[in-house]
Amino acid sequence: MPSFPxxxxxxxxxxxxxxxxxxxxxxLRFADGTEQRYRDxxxxxxxxxxxxxxxxxxxxxxxxxxxxxxxxxxxxxxxTDPWDGTQYPDCSLASDELDMTSxxxxxxxxxxxxxxxxx
Amino acid sequence: xxxxxxxxxxxxxQFPVRKTRRQRTIVNLAADGRSVKLADPAGATAEWxxxxxxxxxAELAALQQFFAAAEGxxxxxxxxxxxxxxxxxxxxxxxxxxxxxxxxxxxxxVADPTGGANAWQLSNTGGAQSVSQTLPVPxxxxxxxxxxxxxxxSTTMTLLRGSDRADxxxxxxxxxxxFAGSGPVDATSLLFGVEMPGAATVEVYGMQVxxxxxxxxxxxxxxxxxxENARFRDDGxxxxxxxxxxxxATVNILxxxxx
Numbered sequence: 001m002p003s004f005p006x007x008x009x010x011x012x013x014x015x016x017x018x019x020x021x022x023x024x025x026x027x028l029r030f031a032d033g034t035e036q037r038y039r040d041x042x043x044x045x046x047x048x049x050x051x052x053x054x055x056x057x058x059x060x061x062x063x064x065x066x067x068x069x070x071x072x073x074x075x076x077x078x079x080t081d082p083w084d085g086t087q088y089p090d091c092s093l094a095s096d097e098l099d100m101t102s103x104x105x106x107x108x109x110x111x112x113x114x115x116x117x118x119x
Numbered sequence: 120x121x122x123x124x125x126x127x128x129x130x131x132x133q134f135p136v137r138k139t140r141r142q143r144t145i146v147n148l149a150a151d152g153r154s155v156k157l158a159d160p161a162g163a164t165a166e167w168x169x170x171x172x173x174x175x176x177a178e179l180a181a182l183q184q185f186f187a188a189a190e191g192x193x194x195x196x197x198x199x200x201x202x203x204x205x206x207x208x209x210x211x212x213x214x215x216x217x218x219x220x221x222x223x224x225x226x227x228x229v230a231d232p233t234g235g236a237n238a239w240q241l242s243n244t245g246g247a248q249s250v251s252q253t254l255p256v257p258x259x260x261x262x263x264x265x266x267x268x269x270x271x272x273s274t275t276m277t278l279l280r281g282s283d284r285a286d287x288x289x290x291x292x293x294x295x296x297x298f299a300g301s302g303p304v305d306a307t308s309l310l311f312g313v314e315m316p317g318a319a320t321v322e323v324y325g326m327q328v329x330x331x332x333x334x335x336x337x338x339x340x341x342x343x344x345x346x347e348n349a350r351f352r353d354d355g356x357x358x359x360x361x362x363x364x365x366x367x368a369t370v371n372i373l374x375x376x377x378x
Binding site: 008030037040041042056057058060061062064065067068069071072073074075092096097098099100101102103104105106107117118119 | 134139143147152154156157202205233336337338341342
């Protein structure tokens with residue numbers, strides 16, 4: 001199982017970083033206006049947006065290799081939430097596309113999103 | 120063999136370089152949020168956008184001649200990724216991609232100069248032994264071979280580029296040794312690697328070949344940076360002349376696994 005690469009600073013994300021917690025609930029609305037809500041899943045799922053800037057060539061190559069090793073959004077890996085250190089054992093990349101730009105030497109830029117999978 | 124041209128500086132591109140990797144995954148999403156995924160390795164693509172500014176007349180002519188030879192997106196060519204290490208499995212000297220002398224033993228897990236443990240100890244119990252890769256690249260291009268190396272004893276390491284050799288003295292501290300230049304113009308493949316003298320033990324890390332005259336930051340690779348049968352994405356090449364002997368152009372190159 002591939003592991004999400006760390007930067008040379010040992011961090012996995014930079015500011016601004018976004019984290020989303022999403023529940024999946026259903027709502028039934030009745031003719032009198034009342035409604036009934038229920039859970040339609042076992043619990044929340046998380047999503048992390050990892051935007052990375054000022055990367056050196058080695059860091060961006062490590063991310064590219066990780067993307068290739070995962071075959072895009074196919075493979076699962078364990079991801080440690082950079083906010084609280086919680087490890088989520090079954091996550092994958094959200095997209096089959098990775099866009100990397102080198103603006104200058106040691107000025108690489110990319111972004112990727114990680115989603116927690118329902119086990 | 121058609122090969123994407125280098126600039127007069129020996130570099131293959133200018134900043135900014137944009138590279139996009141795409142994979143294809145079939146996802147069947149269930150109502151409860153679970154998913155079943157199927158990978159399609161043959162559907163992988165890579166795309167580069169190279170933006171050139173300040174090209175000289177000669178550099179532009181070379182680019183236009185190459186574009187005409189490829190007839191736009193019609194014919195494939197070899198593309199050396201300017202954002203990659205041309206070696207495959209650069210951190211795995213035990214991989215089959217490496218040709219290793221029979222009396223050379225490679226031990227992984229040695230502390231490397233970046234704080235990791237991806238260096239290798241090479242022990243040679245015979246005569247001169249090498250570890251190398253033969254890459255399908257044009258001989259006449261400018262390449263820079265680089266490797267971090269050190270040895271507890273005073274010894275030399277020979278850097279190999281085809282039949283060209285360069286001896287470098289190793290110290291007890293990590294140092295990056297390099298060997299830049301071009302090989303025979305008519306060669307269609309080149310061997311790159313390092314050779315150790317007999318009865319020597321050295322530690323190496325970060326074997327890298329780049330299609331440029333000087334080394335950049337080490338990039339660990341699995342697939343390598345040589346793309347045979349890449350193509351221009353577009354059938355058109357637009358050029359803007361900004362001054363005398365000054366031109367700019369943007370080129371999009373596509374590599375598709377299944378083509």
